[in-house]
Amino acid sequence: MSHFKVSITLPKGFKIIYKNKMRQEFLRRKFEVIEYFYETPLKEHQIIHYLKDVDAAVVGGENISREVIEKTKRLKIIAYFGVGVDKINLKAAKEKGIYVTNTPNANAISVAEFTIGLILNCMRKICFSHNQLRNKNWQLVIGSECEGKILGIIGLGSIGKEVAKRASHLGFNIRAFDIKYDYEFASKYDIKYISLDKLLSISDIISIHMPLNCRTIGIIDKTKINKMKNMSYLINTSRGEIVDEQALIEALELKIISGVALDVFKNEPPSRKNKLFQFNSLRSITTSHVAAGTIEAANRIAEVTRDNVILVSKGQEPIFITNKK
């Protein structure tokens, strides 16, 4: 019998987590493992190279297109190391009988905490003050308190709820927009569901926590941004494509809003010409898709991903299949 072959293509930052949580178990089970830890996501021909002859593929942020999937010969599972499987062609995988799995909830706490960190950074200008001081400039800056302000959460799913739990104790008045309603949760944390337009027009801080799909792509466009209060902040730790970046740049230039904090972008890594990176830290805080990046979340993700690969190697069905329907 030929060995069960697994390819691992992940960002370099996950190498240690992979080694600690997954590799040993794979080797103990005599899996044949090929690994690649990258600085920038792989191009299509590189992905094909890794995926075409393996039984299982553990992938990070690469584009897994129909072309890639059709070139694979024995692939049974694409185990996405995280939650958002929007870069994987789920339909093409389904047609070939390949499971696409993710690790829902594993990073919700990390993303929520990072979001609160970004909110506090906007309100209190922490980055700006730090950078001023490193430039030998002791300058008092005046911020705003969170207590009593309105936080609008767009997408009250597992991450939005973790944000809400924390924000409610910070004294925020919370409003939410979602297509699904969880009234029990909302009443527990004194959250009111309102329309997206209303949310945009009354919130002091708006935080996006929607998945990327055909209904959410570009939903925060110029018209929507223009509805925001001019002292407000927009936080995005979900997916870059949900927001029209050009409209956001214009809103910042025209001071339609106070500022933004963005962990995600339309193109990742973003172009160096992207103007969102050219505002100072009072207006724009930018980070490199690290909201889920904690040791704790990575360990949880690694455990689920490892177990799913093992299930498939035994001919069993994995958990958290995203392309079942």
Place this chain on the structure above:
Amino acid sequence: MKKHKVTILLPKVFEELYKRNLKNIFNDKYIMREIFFNKLYSKQQMIDIAADEKVLIITLETIDKDVLEAYSNLKILVIYGVGFNNIDIQAAKEKGIFVTNASGANAISVAELSLGLMLSAARNIINVNNLTKAGKWNLFLGTEITHKTLGIVGLGKIGKELVKKITGFGMKILAYDVFRDEDFADKWKVEYVDIDRLASESDFISLHVPSSKENYHLIDYNFFCKMKKSAILINTARGKIVNENDLIKALEEKKIAGAALDVFENEPPSYHSRLFQLNNVVTTSHIGGSTLEAMIRIGVITLKNLEETFQGKIPKNNVYKV
């Protein structure tokens, strides 16, 4: 009724905020002399501008025995803030000068900044922001704070506010304080411990004690050696509570994982300090109480203290017992 004269000295950065929100209220009741400075006044400047004043409102200026000697008419010195380690309270008391502050007015702001600094340090937000601005795109793994242990040194107004605000993170909370508020501790599930246990068991340590003789260099090398190697220190209280040289040593020897500091032993600090070179240290320029909301709250308390003084009462916020 005769209007009294009041001199107020505020940093320039507060000018707009003052004019927009407070100027009218103050001018309604008093004849105001408003000074907005770029650089904190020296002792001599303080004597020169205020020798004859009855009422003086200040922030962080040094008002020691020499300065107080020069003030022949001063009835009340109002601190537009909370901390008063810049004032010789004993000398003021001997001269019968009231000294008031706005105790508690900035508790929410300081507690929020403490959490902001904690998350900034745990998640490396500032470095990642600066890296992306420089065109770099790297994955960085930080640590979660949820379910970790937070040690609060000084469970007074600000420490308690932090406990309430951080409840949503489900942290285990240890506190060290010479006074114990068992009711509060019970209600918010805070465990009082001695300072050694707090040092050794906490993942994050946030300081909220006032600056005093007893607290001078309370956090020293010995304390850092007891801390977890993965732990992070947050100081939004006063710089003199921490021995800065010991902190630098502890950071360089990797006895602790990082620090986030809003206050320094000297302010402005010496920019040559290695604190400003280490990339696991977040530093801000004493902005803990610096929010619009706190400034307005302090304004309201200040007006009350002035009113009480002019009514011949002892102002409620007088910082020493008469």
